[in-house]
Amino acid sequence: MDGDEPSVEHTGGELRVPEGYSVLTGSVDGRRAVGIVVSKFNAEITNALLERALAELDEIGVPRDAVMIMPVPGAFELPLAAMALAKTRRYSAIVALGCVIRGETPHFDYIASEAASGLQLAAIETGVPVSFGLLTVENRKQAEERIDRAADAVRSALEMADVFSQLRAQAAGPLR
Template sequence: MTTPTTIAGQLNAQGLRIAIVATRFNDFIVDRLVGGAVDYLERHGLPADNMTLVRIPGAFELPLVCKKLAASGKYDGIVALGAVIRGATPHFDYVCAEASKGIAHVTLEYNLPVGFGLLTCDSIEQAIERAGSKGGNKGVEAAAAMLETIRVLEQL
């Protein structure tokens, strides 16, 4: 029996240029996501000199800044990090939906992997769990997904 040709991304960040876009809103959570993403990328061969960290106000601004970075042609991938925590109004739903759609649009428009690390949580406790405690660190996961996608796209 023959096996199918398999294309898989190697988790090697050497030689890449990566932008990390991180919100200042809920920075006590987002800073943990940034730390996880930077640590992951460094452990997979990306020197700090090849990373650019862009700080922005909030999640609603993520798509615009990701688009500007993608359009610059300077980066092989982007990691988008933020945290939106549900409040008493529907504001949460609008911000999360538009930020998610906008980030996906940038990925498709520019054929550039954007690691999706925007936490959309019902409580502060859920955000803490996803920023490095029992839920893992979603900043690490976003960086890993972006890196693997870059390496897969190189083979297609």
């Protein structure tokens, strides 16, 4: 690979924080209620995303009765649905799942951008973590290769929910 080609390998990892600093880290466990908003558009892909997300929740130990699934027509509707679920305060985290595949017009750019902005806004306005499981891809093959992103979205949502829970508990305690 020469220096002009973009990197296609993205990896997570652990941060190395020097000793002496307080660190607030979240864990992933099954003690939380989770809302899932999922687009029906590109259903072959979004059904696979939903299946993968539910399998991850099962593996983590989230009971099925602690999961609410809200199907919506398309990716553009994901933010409104995420906001509505978050505002109920019944869910510790929201997982947004969808797939936008680039076509021949700028429609892809508008939908992908507005969905991303709207999902972030839902999280910011409600304080409930909303994870980004919206695939924005060039073609169906890329989407199929990224189905596991649904599991990543589940884990991110639960980790952030735990961090926020710890932060609220610390805020309620005595000052140092």
